[in-house]
Amino acid sequence: MSRIIALSGSLRRHSYNSGLLRAARQLMPDGVALEIGTIADVPLYNGDIEEEEGIPAAVTRLKDAIADADGLLLSTPEYNNSIPGVFKNAIDWISRPPADSARVFRGKRVAIIGASPGGFGTVLAQNAWLPVLRTLGVELWNGRRLMVSEAGQIFDAEGNLVNESIRNHLKAFLEEFAAVLGE
Numbered sequence: 001m002s003r004i005i006a007l008s009g010s011l012r013r014h015s016y017n018s019g020l021l022r023a024a025r026q027l028m029p030d031g032v033a034l035e036i037g038t039i040a041d042v043p044l045y046n047g048d049i050e051e052e053e054g055i056p057a058a059v060t061r062l063k064d065a066i067a068d069a070d071g072l073l074l075s076t077p078e079y080n081n082s083i084p085g086v087f088k089n090a091i092d093w094i095s096r097p098p099a100d101s102a103r104v105f106r107g108k109r110v111a112i113i114g115a116s117p118g119g120f121g122t123v124l125a126q127n128a129w130l131p132v133l134r135t136l137g138v139e140l141w142n143g144r145r146l147m148v149s150e151a152g153q154i155f156d157a158e159g160n161l162v163n164e165s166i167r168n169h170l171k172a173f174l175e176e177f178a179a180v181l182g183e
């Protein structure tokens with residue numbers, strides 16, 4: 001059984017990006033489990049806290065979940081054509097301390113998806129992740145791209161995916177990403 005840990009970069013209750021991951025969990029191929037983690041309990045990064053108190057428990061949980069998983073799926077919103085601060089903050093914490101970063105990220109298969117109400121579906125946010133992921137030494141999976149635009153028509157008011165075509169794209173994306181996890 002392969003395992004994917006998935007993180008949404010939104011804290012919003014009815015987030016499209018969180019909804020995309022809930023749909024993904026339902027659409028996983030046989031033999032692959034998708035667990036959705038949360039960045040909601042990750043504090044703002046502060047080097048003083050790290051030095052005086054160590055890594056916060058919520059961050060340690062995420063580090064271990066990623067280290068134990070075969071793949072990491074990021075569903076990123078786009079803010080001002082880039083990565084939302086809360087999401088970057090969480091990954092920054094997860095990359096600490098540097099001596100433990102390789103255990104968590106190096107060679108990890110990572111895929112990025114995203115949803116936004118605009119017409120470009122997080123293309124710039126997804127691109128903004130590239131130098132971060134390169135720095136972390138992950139193995140980025142580029143087999144497919146999924147940028148969900150016009151999200152207001154693709155999700156219902158609770159952020160549940162209700163569009164059949166996007167559901168099919170997501171399913172194909174997951175099948176192909178899952179296929180490389182066993183390699």
Ligand code: FNR
Nearest residue numbers: 010012015016017018077078079080081116117118
């Ligand atoms: C946005 N939004 C947005 N959308 C987009 O496609 N490109 C952008 O550059 C921005 N910029 C932006 C900045 C800020 C500060 C906010 C709060 C929002 C809109 C954004 O895509 C929308 O709020 C989504 O609903 C966020 O994703 P979740 O929370 O639904 O997952």
